[in-house]
Amino acid sequence: MSIDRKGATDFTKEAHVHSVRCLDFEDKASFEEARRGFIAPVPDGQILKEDGDFVFDPHKLAFASGEPEEPETVNPSLWRQARLYADGGLFEVCDRIYQVRNLDISNITFIEGDTGVIVVDPLVSAEVAKAALELYFEHRGEKEVVAVIHSHSHVDHFGGVRGVVDQADVDSGKIPIIAPEGFLEAAVSENVAAGNVMTRRAMYQFGILLPPDVQGTVGSGLGIGTSLGTITLIPPTDLITGTGETRVIDGLTFEFMLTPDTEAPAEMHWYIPELRALTAAENCTHTLHNTYPIRGAIVRDPQAWSMYLNDTIDRWADKSDVMYAMHHWPVWGADRVREMLEKGRDAYRYIHDETLRLANHGLTPREIAEQVEFPDSLAKHWSVRSYYGTISHNVKSTYTRYLGWYDGNPSNLEPLVPTESGRRYVEFMGGAGKVVSMARESFEKGEYRWVAEVLGHVVFADPSNQEARELQADAFEQLGYQTESSTWRNA
Structure with a gap:
């Protein structure tokens, strides 16, 4: 992984097909109205x-x-x-x-x-x-x-x-x-x-x-x-x-x-x-x-x-x-x-x-x-x-x-702040290296929501962990490609 922008993965391409299966792309009425x-x-x-x-x-x-x-x-x-x-x-x-x-x-x-x-x-x-x-x-x-x-x-x-x-x-x-x-x-x-x-x-x-x-x-x-x-x-x-x-x-x-x-x-x-x-x-x-x-x-x-x-x-x-x-x-x-x-x-x-x-x-x-x-x-x-x-x-x-x-x-009444809970999650899961390694396996399976979530703990625990940051960014990127919402894509 690197900070360079990536193309769409096969999982993202498949998600596109699934997400629009009910829509009629032959309907051109809006294009006529817009012009x-x-x-x-x-x-x-x-x-x-x-x-x-x-x-x-x-x-x-x-x-x-x-x-x-x-x-x-x-x-x-x-x-x-x-x-x-x-x-x-x-x-x-x-x-x-x-x-x-x-x-x-x-x-x-x-x-x-x-x-x-x-x-x-x-x-x-x-x-x-x-x-x-x-x-x-x-x-x-x-x-x-x-x-x-x-x-x-x-x-x-x-x-x-x-x-x-x-x-x-x-x-x-x-x-x-x-x-x-x-x-x-x-x-x-x-x-x-x-x-x-x-x-x-x-x-x-x-x-x-x-x-x-x-x-x-x-x-x-x-x-x-x-x-x-x-x-x-x-x-x-x-x-x-x-x-x-x-x-x-x-x-x-x-x-x-x-x-x-x-x-x-x-x-x-x-x-x-x-x-x-x-x-x-x-x-x-x-x-x-x-x-x-x-x-x-x-x-x-x-x-x-x-x-x-x-x-x-x-x-x-x-x-x-x-x-x-x-x-x-x-x-x-x-x-x-x-x-x-x-x-x-x-x-x-x-x-x-x-x-x-x-x-x-x-x-x-x-x-x-x-x-x-x-x-x-x-x-x-x-x-x-x-x-x-x-x-x-x-x-x-x-x-x-x-x-x-x-x-x-x-358990949500007074949770730990993300930096503290992140540190403890990473410790419980066997250390940052293990979390990143397992997250990479999940990424290869197209589990981008989970990758983004679990790596959030690593990044909050140690913001200098560039490997975790880049892999999380790659997950965000695929989620952005997949979403129908422009604001989610932008964010």
Whole structure:
């Protein structure tokens, strides 16, 4: 073994075949939807700060564009997802609604009012938001920004606000900043109070330090990656405080629904009747989402998530011609809108109900995560595959939401810290050399989860044991190649 990157083993290739056996790769509907309405590509080259520092490369997944050969080092289902979001640019969603995709992990949406443009969710950083606005202006003509809407409190949906509006125009009342109740408190608590540790963990979740290629990162499951520019925040000036509230913004009616404690602590959906256009924000996209992101966050409520999607169906599904989201691509037609919302509703409710059912039977979080699988009606639907969230870690977070960290096993009440328990495990197993030797045998059998786990004891006991570190890294690598989840792959 060495620190060089390896190819996929025969066990990994076999795991790929097994993991996608129920999926219909002949279904090309998502590819047609992802390219529908294309107007212009993203700008050539990289996005840079004024001082020349790097911000974002919108072409980082060019290797997945078009019809590339399927690599052995990426789960086939995840590779399909990467191909779907590899190509960005300016797109027409419907009359008067446009999106720029792939200038960040999220989409920025432009809704044309009677006199100007409403900007929705201005990305992570000011530099990419400005570039997106310029791309829109280039092809739709320059217009005044008349309002900004933040769908929810995560930084990839507000951090670029100063790239599209000036503080003075907001302060004067010329441009309202509209957001759901609790937006500012949630944005601060997630991005400031726990900001240091969350940022460190996000580096792993999003694969920021990994090379973009078939042995490295293939995006985040939500998009091609996150920008590294100037994060900004302008406090909202108009809060939506109740479901059913409406705003007439530059001639268009926005009907709002609050959806707190779903994908974000403060989030909302809305419908524009004049355009028959619906958004469920980030609560319904082309992936199973997180009820807990591995970067860390307050655990989300899958039952509430499911209920709000059901309310959205009842309220707007049958009168919607299009549903656009803050990641990925839209879907068109009332039947397709309903289908997407129903699959999302059922997926989060299934995770919630099965977790509690099995917990009440006495299973621990890890046992439940091993047991829960979607029924075919969900497992075969591309929109709730585990590209970002996973059934496994969503089950564990749902358990934690109700029952906390303790699994009922007294030996887990006050375990030794990893360095001390690692030292004792290694001693009990006959020394580091024996553990590494046996782990190598397990590696050759394709038992990568066990290799990663057992070598963790050796590495914590003696971080200088390079042989153990490299063999564990090789196990992590194969697990990354096998997983359908981009965030697990990146981590």
